[in-house]
Amino acid sequence: MQQKVLILTGKLSESSGKFVVDVKDMPEPGPGYVLVEVHAAALNPIDCAMADTGLFVKEWPLTLGFDAAGVVKKLGEGVTHFAVGDKVMHAGTHVDPAVFTFQQYVVMRAEFVAKVPSNITLDQAATIPLTMATAALGLYDKKQKPFGGIGLTPPWEEGGRGKYAGEPIVILGGASGVGQHAIQFAKISGFSPIITTASTSNEEYLKSLGATQVVDRNLPLSELSSLVKQITDKPVKYGFGAIGTPDAQDALYDVVASGGQLLLVKQPTIDEAKLAKGDKYVGRVFADVHLPAQQEVGRGLYAHLTRLVEAGDIKPTKLEVLPNGLAGIPEGLQRLKKGVSALKFVARPQETP
Structure with a gap:
């Protein structure tokens, strides 16, 4: 045929x-x-x-x-x-x-x-499938180069659901497909507050997915750190860059506290002088569960995906x-x-x- x-x-x-x-x-x-x-x-x-x-x-x-x-x-x-x-x-x-x-x-x-x-x-x-896997691999795959995650415990594993309760996370580009699924996984993992950037027209929609605060993406990125500090006085240990412009990457790097971790969907363009300090882990995700190095997380993800969608955890x-x-x-x-x-x-x- x-x-x-x-x-x-x-x-x-x-x-x-x-x-x-x-x-x-x-x-x-x-x-x-x-x-x-x-x-x-x-x-x-x-x-x-x-x-x-x-x-x-x-x-x-x-x-x-x-x-x-x-x-x-x-x-x-x-x-x-x-x-x-x-x-x-x-x-x-x-x-x-x-x-x-x-x-x-x-x-x-x-x-x-x-x-x-x-x-x-x-x-x-x-x-x-694709944007969901990008978010999941970025958050839960092991730290590895050139592509990997930041090694968090997946919510489908024992003790993973809600494990990061009370930890703030900042997700740039919440209205993108990857950003939407990063918000949803962050919610399942217990993160709070879940701070994201997006246009104000998408605020209520993103909050329905799990975002707790939506920062207007039209505000200068130079103000992002101060805006985040107004939302939480806890150090931000985790950042997810679902958009990859150089100024956005630099702004996210500045938000994440020393000793923290950030994940990017595009090739890092963060200022070399900042990276030279070596006090923050920068990972880059590549959304393909078929890659040999990513298959372990991919199998776990697909084994539980139907239940996550059926429960409304992943929309x-x-x-x-x-x-x-x-x-x-x-x-x-x-x-x-x-x-x-x-x-x-x-x-x-x-x-x-």
């Missing part, structure tokens, strides 16, 4: 680059894999970066996509914890470009697939469904590049004309 896929022929910044809806053979699940009929695929900024610059691309043409939800259609040898017909969600991986999600069917390693509980839709489920992001299935993704990526707030675009590959 064949399926429809969205193919990018080359970098969009070059004349050879364009999106094309094409047809190719459906994949077959090998041992330990499942075949998923993709009903919803979410767009992420990493898709824009790869399309524009060729970031992480080893060869063209390429199918993009890092978020998916759908229905299990076939089980590979040895897979026993899923059944045909199960609704599931998962993320694509740089480790194997064949499993990117802008296609109608995809094979995925079963240990990094989670069942979708009945309290959310497949469209909603597709908004969760989907607000979404907008794009028209025309895979054919609507290119325009969605253009809109995403222009900037959206507290929103994910979702395509339905099965609705491709």
Whole structure:
């Protein structure tokens, strides 16, 4: 059987680059894999970066996509914890470009697939995997280079839920997909206060996710430290930079107390003179549970993800469904590049004309 896929022929910044809806053979699940009929695929900024610059691309043409939800259609040898017909969600991986999600069917390693509980839709489920894993790996993966976390105890492990009660945390970019899930994990872990930056229009929404204070992102970053001190007199030992501009990174570094830890989603650009002091740990997260060094945390995360979502601990992001299935993704990526707030675009590959 064949399926429809969205193919990018080359970098969009070059004349050879364009999106094309094409047809190719459906994949077959090998041992330990499942075949998923993709009903919803979410767009992420990493898709824009790869399309524009060729970031992480080893060869063209390429199918993009890092978020998916759908229905299990076939089980590979040895897979026993899923059944045909199960609704599931998962993320694509740089480790194997064949499993990117802008296609109608995809094979995925079963240990990094989670069942979708009945309290959310497949469209909603597709908004969760990538940004959720970024937040979880950043907070709970071990300290390691070049990519790792800050080594906190995961809330799905014994003694992890609420372990950091009374500890303040500052999360820059709370309305981003990663920021929203960082707030939710911080709440489960017990952090308080949970201070984040965002536009005032998103304040109530972010507080519904667990933020206790929302600092207007339009205020000068130079004022962030003093504003945080007005909220809490405790030293801030933990910072999460869900946005990665140089001035934002510097501001977050200044907020975190000596001996503290901060986590960044982009390459650190913090002032070298500050880093030379060596009194704060700076980690950088890379959101791929398939990476060998991150699989241990990834397995624990996916083993408990269904229950976390079912309990409302982890919530989907607000979404907008794009028209025309895979054919609507290119325009969605253009809109995403222009900037959206507290929103994910979702395509339905099965609705491709």
